Amino acid sequence: MTFASRIRRVPIAFAPEAGQEAQDLFPDLPPEIRELIRGAAGCSPYLAGLLARERDWISAALTGAPEAALDDALILEGDTDSALRVSLRQAKRRVALLTGLADLAGVWSLEQVTGALTQLADKATHAALTFQVGVEIRRGKLPGQGDDAIETAAGAVALAMGKMGAHELNYSSDIDLIMLFDDSRYDRDAFHDARAAFVRATRRMVSMLSENTHEGYVFRTDLRLRPDPAVTPVCVSMEAAERYYESLGRTWE
Template sequence: MDNAHRASDIIAATQRARRWSPFLAMLLDREPVLAAALAEGRLDPDPAPLDLDMPVARRLRLERRALALRVAIGDLAGVFDLTAVTQQLTGFADHALDTAIRTAIEERTPGAEARGFAAIALGKQGSGELNYSSDIDPILIYDPDTLPLRPREEPEAAAVRIGKRVVELLQARDGDGYVLRVDLRLRPSPEITPIALPIDAAISYYEAQALPWERAAFIRARAAAGDIALGRQFLDTVRPFVWRRALDFGAIGEIRGISRRIRDHHAQGQAFGPGYDLKRGRGGIREAEFFAQIHQLIHGGRDPALRAPATRVALARLAEAGWIGGDEARALIDSYTLLRTIEHRVQMIDDRQTHALPTGDALDRVAWLHGLDSSAALLALLAPHVAATGRIYDALDDGAASGLSHDPTRLDAELAEAGFAEPEPARQRIAAWRAGAYPALRSSAAQAALEAVLPTLVPALAAAPEPQAAMLRLDSMLERLPSAINVFRLLEARPALATLLAAILSHAPRQFLRQRRRVAQDRR
């Protein structure tokens, strides 16, 4: 692209942004120096430096604002490809997270070295693929022996306070917007664990208790901010948990199950057209990601070259190694590139964390922002790529679905049909089991056994004299069992026992059940 064409494209992109994106129009008004350069066709490499005495949170918000505008116009003009866009967005997220950690430590212990506290980036930050409105999903870890402390302060309390301050610095909003959305729920058992974990406890968890989906998530893990050496030490230690030389088809089945549950739960966004979910829909972004991750988990334990965090790089390497077809890889890479690009257009409109195509006139605005004539042209551009990804992923999946729906509305209907007068409490209990709420339910084998027995167990519980009491007492048993796999398999094989168990659970005193459970465990 020569300079004249590049300048013309930048000017046209700026005009489209001002006309069709309220968010980018607002940024153009708030960044007059940058806006003037863009109006002349110049994409200045760096904005003027900000005052270092400015409060850190405000400085980061202003940096993010200028970056968002510059990257968006470069993207719309075709100056930046998808790789350049996501790398710049990820680079800023790393910088902001690191700055927030160092600031939080300096505020509490002035002059102390910023060590003993690290952020492990997961998801698209970990793989260097952040989009315009991504949240970040770090796991915060600390070393009790090196974390700076105040006098008479316990390391756990200090780490939690640092973590809370980091989130506050990044997430707080004012007239300049915000820096980053932060989601800390990918840490182990987030409902009961502190927001920052001691490194030894985190290692013990991932080596002994982690769920298969957590193994897949760590394909894209990276030490991103804070004490990088500490973060790398943690990742080096848990690497054997992620990359196993022996094939683990339980983990593969779990990833396939996640995809089926997404299709089930987001059924309204599956059909292609206005309202289609670019991320979760059939043939969408996530299916290309899962396709790559499934093959990486199968083959990456024996071939380190396949451990690439970025989806398109992983697909290319899998094809080079002969594990997937070259045509498949090219189709998935092309589809992923286009869908991520249009996802960015959708998010540029109002800076919303959304992945679904809008409907009506709003879809036309997305098309016009992209430089197309109409929403029909946008859908025609997307359709063959969505179909190709869906077809490739469908061929990978074995099609075996669980007997009960994962969609709350559908599951309520199935529970009501089975005989539960009040389906909601039963649905919540089943959701907790599926989430691996108890140690006996956390392995892939336990989850598979649970899904297999639910079609037998649910009608038996519903037909019990006291269905809700039976459900609660079964939950209490599962909470205390060391393993539930054999129980589930027995009930699946002998449905009459499920009926008998439900009847006993309805009426048996809790103390009796505890005694029977201890006897059963002693005889194992």
């Protein structure tokens, strides 16, 4: 079913002039979608800005099923650090805009809304992590790992906690991650080099997701839920984490 056929409600524009300005950008869309755009932009300057910036993409996206549009928005491309940063922020804008409109119009349920935002976080985290681990592999900093290990991040894992872990992200949520790496993939003599490489990759991953540029940001990223964050590196070996939880972990952990 198309987006338009599933509209159940539209908001009333709090700022009619802003809503009308946004509506005028989309003269060829069906009237029910144009009315939704008017109400959304008239209530949310953020959505009004996204509608103007992503005008061409959202025009095409709203002619079909929102699920197909979401899949398209989540396509991430970029073979350089700067290109991937741009692609991630574009995906954030498009998913936020599509989800906001689907939410306001009653097209998606609450579970679908939070699920779409969480799916963005999952895809973005995976893309940023594997890219940065790939940088370390190509520099020869992860012993025994080749290009075939990039997709699995050479044993690194981003464990989603909080709202992301529960698939309950909202529009302003940050993401809480525990970063681990599988130390069993590395010889004992290579452990320290591997850990140092994963720490560097993790820090760059956080920058890639959190840095606020002229393109925006993806997600504020918090790593402080890891074992004993005051004294441990930002990426912890799985063995060390297991020992911590068995012997020192508090009840809430």
